[in-house]
Amino acid sequence: MQLVVARIGRAHGIKGEVTVEVRTDEPEVRLGPGAVLATDPPGTGPLTIESGRVHSGRLLLRFAGVGDRTGAEALRNTLLIAEVDPEELPDDPEEFYDHQLMDLDVVTEDGVEVGRITEISHLPSQDLFIVERPDGSEVMVPFVAEIVAEIDLEEQRAVITPPPGLIDDRAVIASARDVEQEGAGDEAPDGGGHGAPGRAGEAR
Structure with a gap:
């Protein structure tokens, strides 16, 4: 099952980082380095997360092959989609x-x-x-x-x-x-x- 885990926002800096609107309670798992994510629109991806960090309360990601601000801006508003086992349940029984x-x-x-x-x-x-x-x-x-x-x-x-x-x-x-x-x-x-x-x- 494919589920949206984030939406890419604006570029941050000049080295390819982007802000993301997180749509998962487990960003360290879904949006960690090495994660390969499908995208909407499909032609933008798949994207592989190279690194991530928190800056001023927002998660910043850098993707493999995206090394400058122009490439980062081209990803704006792209949805990041993870493949999730439909039988998988949250760790917290009240979520x-x-x-x-x-x-x-x-x-x-x-x-x-x-x-x-x-x-x-x-x-x-x-x-x-x-x-x-x-x-x-x-x-x-x-x-x-x-x-x-x-x-x-x-x-x-x-x-x-x-x-x-x-x-x-x-x-x-x-x-x-x-x-x-x-x-x-x-x-x-x-x-x-x-x-x-x-x-x-x-x-x-």
């Missing part, structure tokens, strides 16, 4: 890969059907479930402990305790595109965080 969460049924604690998870949106402040409701509309559910009470992979369901207005007639209904545009403005009322009981990630 989840995206593919584990996709298509889970979402219900409230009293058994009311909300819908089905069709997408995980990773925002800087928190993760969001994009839930398709039976009528075809979509609702955004912050993946935080105050709202997501339980992830039951055996029963293939996520149990939520939604605050007033989240899933009723006053709920904020949006498409996945709206989520990306609105960003952190859709935070949970309490400010949230990368949620417990677990966290979603595109790969770990």
Whole structure:
């Protein structure tokens, strides 16, 4: 199974380094020296990581064969994709890969059907479930402990305790595109965080 682990940002310096937006909880494993990653667009890769370091809180990577700023800039916005065993599970039992969460049924604690998870949106402040409701509309559910009470992979369901207005007639209904545009403005009322009981990630 192929999962996105990072997105390449701008070039850093003149020796081929790039900043990356990390999309994995295990960058030391997925983005370590020697890792060979597929890319989107495919023609950019595969890319082999030559070295990595943290600078001002951001991960910088250098790839084999990319030795100057021009080559680094040409990689901007490329997605880095790792091959992951679909049976592999995170070390922390309260963390989840995206593919584990996709298509889970979402219900409230009293058994009311909300819908089905069709997408995980990773925002800087928190993760969001994009839930398709039976009528075809979509609702955004912050993946935080105050709202997501339980992830039951055996029963293939996520149990939520939604605050007033989240899933009723006053709920904020949006498409996945709206989520990306609105960003952190859709935070949970309490400010949230990368949620417990677990966290979603595109790969770990």
